[in-house]
Amino acid sequence: xxxxxxxxxxxxxxxxxxxxxxxxxxxxxxxxxxxxxxxxxxxxxxxxxxxxxxxxxxxxxxxxxxxxxxxxxxxxxxxxxxxxxxxxxxxxxxxxxxxxxxxxxxxxxxxxxxxxxxxxxxxxxxxxxxxxxxxxxxxxxxxxxxxxxxxxxxxxxxxxxxxxxxxxxxxxxxxxxxxxxxxxxxxxxxxxxxxxxxxxxxxxxxxxxxxxxxxxxxxxxxxxxxxxxxxxxxxxxxxxxxxxxxxxxxxxxxxxxxxxxxxxxxxxxxxxxxxxxxxxxxxxxxxxxxxxxxxxxxxxxxxxxxxxxxxxxxxxxxxxxxxxxxxxxxxxxxxxxxxxxxxxxxxxxxxxxxxxxxxxxxxxxxxxxxxxxxxxxxxxxxxxxxxx
Numbered sequence: 001x002x003x004x005x006x007x008x009x010x011x012x013x014x015x016x017x018x019x020x021x022x023x024x025x026x027x028x029x030x031x032x033x034x035x036x037x038x039x040x041x042x043x044x045x046x047x048x049x050x051x052x053x054x055x056x057x058x059x060x061x062x063x064x065x066x067x068x069x070x071x072x073x074x075x076x077x078x079x080x081x082x083x084x085x086x087x088x089x090x091x092x093x094x095x096x097x098x099x100x101x102x103x104x105x106x107x108x109x110x111x112x113x114x115x116x117x118x119x120x121x122x123x124x125x126x127x128x129x130x131x132x133x134x135x136x137x138x139x140x141x142x143x144x145x146x147x148x149x150x151x152x153x154x155x156x157x158x159x160x161x162x163x164x165x166x167x168x169x170x171x172x173x174x175x176x177x178x179x180x181x182x183x184x185x186x187x188x189x190x191x192x193x194x195x196x197x198x199x200x201x202x203x204x205x206x207x208x209x210x211x212x213x214x215x216x217x218x219x220x221x222x223x224x225x226x227x228x229x230x231x232x233x234x235x236x237x238x239x240x241x242x243x244x245x246x247x248x249x250x251x252x253x254x255x256x257x258x259x260x261x262x263x264x265x266x267x268x269x270x271x272x273x274x275x276x277x278x279x280x281x282x283x284x285x286x287x288x289x290x291x292x293x294x295x296x297x298x299x300x301x302x303x304x305x306x307x308x309x310x311x312x313x314x315x316x317x318x319x320x321x322x323x324x325x326x327x328x329x330x331x332x333x334x335x336x337x338x339x340x341x342x343x344x345x346x347x348x349x350x351x352x353x354x355x356x357x358x359x360x361x362x363x364x365x366x367x368x369x370x371x372x373x374x375x376x377x378x379x380x381x382x383x384x385x386x387x388x
Contacts, residue, residue: 019111020109027159040204055133056135057200065118077097078115080092080093081114097110097112105157139180142286149284161287170295171185181198197270200275203275204225206274209265218258224325226311236259241254249297253302306325308364321335321336321338341375
């Protein structure tokens with residue numbers, strides 16, 4: 001639980017070159033491999049003007065976004081267009097024309113992309129990678145098609161709307177005409193919560209507005225968490241909901257976050273959003289043209305739950321504290337943001353260490369005592385416990 005992520009909306013301006021998008025006849029065979037970042041984002045490689053670029057599949061953006069850093073490095077002409085609302089606030093955006101975009105069996109010729117800063121904290125490729133990604137692929141590129149996401153095999157593909165390549169539970173899905181985002185509904189404790197954005201770029205499971213939380217009849221949140229949007233960090237309340245339903249698909253033990261009043265969901269007038277933390281429990285087909293999503297449950301995996309209360313980021317040779325969760329063992333022990341850990345149970349922190357089971361110590365068995373060497377040379381211990 002290093003970080004969770006992002007959602008952005010920007011009102012599209014009329015492109016200078018009318019785009020023409022087509023699917024290849026063999027598009028069903030053109031799977032796009034991906035990996036999940038530590039923030040549960042779908043990261044993959046696509047082609048932009050015949051160059052390979054790294055992108056995140058993000059149905060929570062209404063128009064696809066090109067990194068301002070990429071545009072500067074590749075001398076892409078950018079014209080300024082104003083500001084866009086994002087998690088954490090708003091930011092300046094521009095626009096750049098494109099010749100071709102290619103993702104699996106999809107090719108788009110002409111058109112343009114929004115250009116904005118894509119900070120590494122919100123679009124982290126892997127722990128310690130400070131460069132972020134080149135693009136966010138949003139609703140404008142994916143919504144005309146059916147989007148088949150196979151989380152288990154780590155691959156996705158674009159199909160013609162109306163295709164049903166597998167069987168599963170169903171849930172409503174549409175594109176909101178005003179917000180231009182994927183929309184659905186949740187049922188929590190028998191209460192319908194809608195509309196909610198379906199956002200593959202959000203690493204959390206479910207995030208509700210303050211009003212959505214009240215509609216669901218949820219009690220007092222148990223702890224706190226932090227996520228990173230394009231405009232910065234956002235703290236939210238956090239609880240575990242025993243069961244919820246997405247259409248006819250039910251699942252248990254779901255992490256649900258509550259935004260503060262006036263948060264991003266309130267800004268765009270929705271009850272909340274569904275992210276990859278929930279979607280990855282299923283093979284998912286998103287087909288707004290057909291008015292539904294298909295959900296085939298994957299083998300159940302217990303939701304990871306922090307037993308330390310530390311949300312951390314890796315940089316070179318250390319783990320830096322991003323957030324101390326309320327009422328956690330770390331909070332009780334007086335941990336603070338920006339403290340840095342250089343060794344865990346005697347093993348120095350390194351990129352190679354991150355790939356080992358020992359690196360998951362922050363969600364270890366309750367009752368375990370972890371020995372930590374701080375980067376200032378002092379030694380500390382932390383006894384893990386269940387606290388939410």
